[in-house]
Amino acid sequence: MKDPQEYGKASDCWRLSKFLHDRDPILRQKAADAIIQLFQRMKSREELTRALRYMDISLGNLDDLRRFPPETYFQLMVIASFNENGRVRERAVHLLKETHRPGAIRYYLLRAADWVEQVRDAAREALGAFLKPAFRSEFIYLLPEVEWLLAVRRTDLSELFVKIIDLITSERLTRETIQLLSAYEQSRLLLFRHYLKREGLTDPLLSLILQDKSFLIRGEVFRYMQALPGDRQRAILSGLIRDRSAKIRLHALYALKPYRESFRDEIVALLSDTSPSVREWARLYLRQEHFPSAAYYRDKVGVEDPSSGDIMGLAETGSAEDVGVFEKFIRRPASQLACLIAISRLNPSLAVGYALDLLTHFSSKTSRKCVEILAKSPDPATLDRVREMYRRGTARDKRLILGLYNRIGGWVIIADIMLALMDPDLRAMAWGYLHKWRQAAVHRFTVPSSKEVARAQEAYEWVSNAQLAMSYEQEKLWKELPFFLRS
Numbered sequence: 212m213k214d215p216q217e218y219g220k221a222s223d224c225w226r227l228s229k230f231l232h233d234r235d236p237i238l239r240q241k242a243a244d245a246i247i248q249l250f251q252r253m254k255s256r257e258e259l260t261r262a263l264r265y266m267d268i269s270l271g272n273l274d275d276l277r278r279f280p281p282e283t284y285f286q287l288m289v290i291a292s293f294n295e296n297g298r299v300r301e302r303a304v305h306l307l308k309e310t311h312r313p314g315a316i317r318y319y320l321l322r323a324a325d326w327v328e329q330v331r332d333a334a335r336e337a338l339g340a341f342l343k344p345a346f347r348s349e350f351i352y353l354l355p356e357v358e359w360l361l362a363v364r365r366t367d368l369s370e371l372f373v374k375i376i377d378l379i380t381s382e383r384l385t386r387e388t389i390q391l392l393s394a395y396e397q398s399r400l401l402l403f404r405h406y407l408k409r410e411g412l413t414d415p416l417l418s419l420i421l422q423d424k425s426f427l428i429r430g431e432v433f434r435y436m437q438a439l440p441g442d443r444q445r446a447i448l449s450g451l452i453r454d455r456s457a458k459i460r461l462h463a464l465y466a467l468k469p470y471r472e473s474f475r476d477e478i479v480a481l482l483s484d485t486s487p488s489v490r491e492w493a494r495l496y497l498r499q500e501h502f503p504s505a506a507y508y509r510d511k512v513g514v515e516d517p518s519s520g521d522i523m524g525l526a527e528t529g530s531a532e533d534v535g536v537f538e539k540f541i542r543r544p545a546s547q548l549a550c551l552i553a554i555s556r557l558n559p560s561l562a563v564g565y566a567l568d569l570l571t572h573f574s575s576k577t578s579r580k581c582v583e584i585l586a587k588s589p590d591p592a593t594l595d596r597v598r599e600m601y602r603r604g605t606a607r608d609k610r611l612i613l614g615l616y617n618r619i620g621g622w623v624i625i626a627d628i629m630l631a632l633m634d635p636d637l638r639a640m641a642w643g644y645l646h647k648w649r650q651a652a653v654h655r656f657t658v659p660s661s662k663e664v665a666r667a668q669e670a671y672e673w674v675s676n677a678q679l680a681m682s683y684e685q686e687k688l689w690k691e692l693p694f695f696l697r698s
Contacts, residue, residue, distance in 0.1 A: 224290075225267065249262075268287075273291060276291075288306050288315075289314075301327065308337040320334075324366065342374055344381065347378055347382065351379055351391075352395060353398075354398045357372065426459050429456070430459060452474065468496075504528045505530075509529070516546075519548070523549050534561065555584050567596055570585065582614060613631050617644040645692075649691065
């Protein structure tokens with residue numbers, strides 16, 4: 212047997228479980244530690260059930276697990292509660308109850324929805340001991356599992372659900388409670404929803420929501436804001452329209468439609484927003500008063516250091532005559548990406564030259580935009596320059612350009628992808644792209660030029676002569692390629 216710690220997949224748990232009953236205590240403990248380590252990596256209910264249901268644990272040997280240390284024993288009982296045998300699950304729940312550990316609450320919740328009635332009853336009985344204020348925080352952490360109880364159709368768990376929610380919302384929501392959940396966005400979201408449903412959008416609750424770091428939670432304000440007086444809604448919207456999340460700002464723009472006259476200055480300011488959706492919606496509001504958006508953007512871009520929002524706004528509303536403005540600022544790091552996007556929108560052919568210059572830019576966003584621009588116009592001159600950059604480039608540059616070849620596709624780049632197999636650092640990536648090219652070739656009805664075929668055949672022969680080590684699938688793919696490379 213290999214060392215238990217060498218097992219690394221969830222599906223290995225059942226293989227290890229037979230060693231839990233071995234005579235050698237050291238081997239037993241190693242197997243238990245390995246199983247628990249794998250168990251603690253599992254996240255979803257489906258993964259837990261799939262990996263643990265076939266463990267070598269039965270009614271006959273369940274009590275033998277008491278010889279393990281308390282913490283190991285507790286973890287093994289939790290694992291046993293997922294066994295395929297309903298009697299084992301029931302017994303495991305009873306043994307877990309004897310430990311009196313709050314850490315078992317999650318697994319009681321899961322077993323409360325078990326398809327065996329006796330297991331459900333045992334789990335509900337075990338949960339009853341924890342439905343006390345002292346364990347309120349545990350249930351708050353587990354709100355996603357609590358919500359899942361209502362989705363169960365094999366039994367009605369609504370009564371249990373109501374008891375848990377009543378416990379959770381029995382105390383006033385405080386900042387300390389929220390801070391304890393700082394890493395659990397879903398639990399915080401569900402917690403706020405239950406308090407909002409119970410209390411409405413009160414001032415203390417609104418303050419907690421607006422200070423939360425999650426835009427999903429701040430967005431809950433819009434669901435309950437309509438019940439507030441108009442003056443209160445305007446006060447809330449005046450803050451949300453400046454929110455750090457573009458999605459919240461956009462939603463605030465939707466919501467302020469009845470009050471847009473009161474927010475004209477804020478709407479004008481949003482013409483320069485970094486989000487294209489926010490800019491478009493702001494222009495839509497101002498269009499009704501024939502606001503000169505293009506002239507506004509030209510004035511803003513005419514300053515010494517325009518924002519990327521103003522540059523993009525001019526690209527969306529301007530004309531080809533404005534390209535010179537973007538060329539003026541494209542060498543400035545702060546506005547480089549925005550100017551490149553603007554030029555590609557108004558003058559695609561001119562953008563190709565700038566994309567070639569910036570293809571190996573240190574900014575991944577700028578590089579990706581260059582790849583997008585160049586993939587649309589792979590003329591011979593452009594490809595020759597890209598190949599020269601590949602030849603001289605760093606490992607990062609070569610990976611980027613190989614990705615560009617994949618985006619271009621077709622006959623013009625198949626030789627380049629095959630040649631990339633000669634680079635050990637790029638080989639795995641090149642095999643993946645070669646496989647995609649082979650799949651697309653079946654549906655490709657264009658006739659390659661004789662030059663492209665000759666170049667592909669030459670590359671194929673050169674790589675073949677190198678006698679690279681190939682897996683079975685790679686060798687199969689390689690042997691299929693000559694069929695497509697016929698002249």
